[in-house]
Amino acid sequence: MTDVGFATYTLGASSTGVAAYARGEIAWEDIALNAPVVEHVPPGEDVAFRLVAGDVPSAFEMTTSLPGSIAGVPVGSTYYLELWTSDIGFLNTGVTSAYVDLSWDAAISSAMSIDHGTIYVFFTSGAIAAGFIDELGGSTFSAVGIEPEWARVAVVELTADTEGIVTYALGESSTGVSALGRGVIPWDLVSLDVVATQHFLDCNDNGIPDDQDILDGTSEDCDGNGVPDECQADSDGDGLIDVCDLCPDDPDKTDPGVCGCGAADTDSDGDG
Structure with missing residues (x-):
């Protein structure tokens, strides 16, 4: 060339x-x-796809500035992965057909549903399996996604099943990608994205990973098990969790002392 x-x-x-x-x-x-x-056209710079992870879907389906991805979500929560496309080559006519495969580690998260929105509403596709969505996308008869504009193709609802980092990667589909008046775009001219999201434990529901709470000193961890103390049992409510409290049923003592649990270590007659 x-x-x-x-x-x-x-x-x-x-x-x-x-x-x-x-x-x-x-x-x-x-x-x-x-x-x-x-x-x-230089390889990889004709049509681009981008993935954006968020707590909620974006309120818009067209934008010139993509939203940023969240770094992570608590285990057990629901979040969303958005698929965006833009015609970024020298001849920009708009992306009319956008179909890609999406893969990830099935042991960490699950795909629950797909929302194709209001733009790519024709011939919508997306077969959900464990760790994979086949032919995710749709088609439109409009000239959309012309650089610098991005058009949202679909939104995937996900569940954070276990702790860890999950990587979502786009791959080549069988249907492929087409641009208005230009036909099918070769895959070597299509930029495919990868995004990683952390699933973290958050027993106190403050939106911060438990290990970070402990590291920052905002949570205590008296038994060193990596779980903030406020998330563990404190039967007597004295502020010290049972596993660290030598008198777990005595709100006035955390140590048996001389008289044992349930009895105050006092010398009422002053005889020593």
């Missing part, structure tokens, strides 16, 4: 010329010569 950009290929009159059966040589002024313009 030559340099990136547009190239015009021009036909001209040759010395030998053109002849037709039983008509002999054809005059050049009677011959139409075209001059096609061809776009030279």
